[in-house]
Amino acid sequence: MRAVRLSALTAVATAAALTAVTACTQKSGTGGDDHVIGVTAKDDACEVSKKEFPAGHVELEIENKGSKVTEVYILFPDDRIVTERENIGPGTKQRVTAEVKAGDYVIACKPGMKGKGIRQDVKATGGTVAERNPKLDQAVAAYRQYVQEQADETLPLVDTFVKAVKAGDVEAAKKAYAVSRLGWERTEPVAESFGDIDPKVDLREADLEPGQKWTGWHRLEKALWKEKKIGAEEKAVADLLVADLKDWQQRVGTAEITPTSMANGAKELLDEVATGKVTGEEEFFSHTDLVDFKANVEGARKAYDLLKPVAQKNDPALVKELDKQFAALDALLDTYRENGADKASYAFVSYDKVGDDDRKKLSDAVNALAEPLSKLAAAVVK
Known part of the structure; x- marks a missing residue:
């Protein structure tokens, strides 16, 4: 969140x-x-x-x-x-x-x-929005399919995580935790657009308002890594997580998606990285921040790739810079994979092992991508 x-x-x-x-x-x-x-x-x-x-x-x-x-x-x-x-x-x-x-x-x-x-x-x-470039309509349709697929693919992964929680198997739940969040992290701006689902499933402890009930992934994260136990309350939170994510899965197809919301959403995903993952605040207990980091970048890249044909025509210099910065950030992230980990996997080092100098490198790479990415929305509507 x-x-x-x-x-x-x-x-x-x-x-x-x-x-x-x-x-x-x-x-x-x-x-x-x-x-x-x-x-x-x-x-x-x-x-x-x-x-x-x-x-x-x-x-x-x-x-x-x-x-x-x-x-x-x-x-x-x-x-x-x-x-x-x-x-x-x-x-x-x-x-x-x-x-x-x-x-x-x-x-x-x-x-x-x-x-x-x-x-x-x-x-x-006034009247309705002017007719769009057909390539942008195709991009919206493809992105809508993508976010639905991400929601659909999340539920089985969450079921595996929740089954481990309800069985009281702390180690199995830990192993299933980070990958259960990938689809959410890739498409979070769309999920957040509904307003009410995100606080239920992705709220961090430090962001709780007075009197607010804490549910979702991070409530269970704390139980698994800090408290190292699973009780009746955690099992109830796990059931609620499944219910809330099923609500997301059913509603995601109704989201308002436009070319500019796709472009702005890609920038928002980089903001997610800058304010939560690079700082280590998102996965405060599990230190699986680099998994979320990678998923955020993948989601931003997907939106960009779909809009790229129009952006290439309207602003080729911007596309050249975005290609360069996405490649640089991906290459840097690869250096933090666990020894021997396949690039198709999400086996990254624990973020508490990443020192200040390395965090600065990651932050600089994110900022170098975020700046040109903030111009994508304007480029696709020129």
Whole structure:
């Protein structure tokens, strides 16, 4: 699950951000393009340049004028995610391209990347989105099939994991844990777009809200690696994990998927790596972070490969750079495989054995890929 914990985000500051949810204001328009929406994120406000804009491709010009790392979302009224951009540091700017149909939406800024955020109601007006390049429609169809396959393939792996948990076999459950998460990690932006499933199955202990019940993979991870025991409560959590993932499997085919959401989702998967895997926070007890890391990169690569034919025509220089950086990151990850491990396997060294210098190398490689990947959405709609 995407979340970040920074030492500068004190409890007092976080509380202030959460209580600011009603402090939304509208500022004057920016530029002459009706499809460009300026978003100014502050610690206590989320200012937008316009409340109405034409349906179609829109571009958020985001500037973080607050003191906290923030994230900005376009949401459906029921909190499903249209697009998002995370880890926007204080004093920095980001541009995000999205595709929206006519209707009501919400733009939300989340100072400190916590809570429901500071929100603005906005509206996309006019007709439907313009007809797309047929190659992009093919890419969406292929990606939709991919995310469904990942969900379908996850359930048998989770069943193996859960059977070991319910049998009280700690060692067998440990062996089955990391690979049971691969399909989820490859397609997490689509899973997160529903809003309610991710907190049930992939929430980390440090991200729990007061009074929130902790369920899912990481609850069981702690039991297996730290507590080294499986009791009745853990077995109940295992059953709930299966039920929640079956819900995901059944709903994933209804997800809103567009070429821009695919491109932005690929960038989000790199954000996942940067804020959870490289830091070692995602798999805090099991140290299987490199398995998740690899799955995130595979998912980002899949979306990119499907969009590549159009991106190649529109921005060949960007494609050349993306090919280079994906190859470099894959090659670097291969150096952390266990001795003798086949490249088709997910046998990586335990992440607690990866030193600070190596983590810096991984972080640099992720950042080198994330920067050009953030431009993919704009390239496919040129």
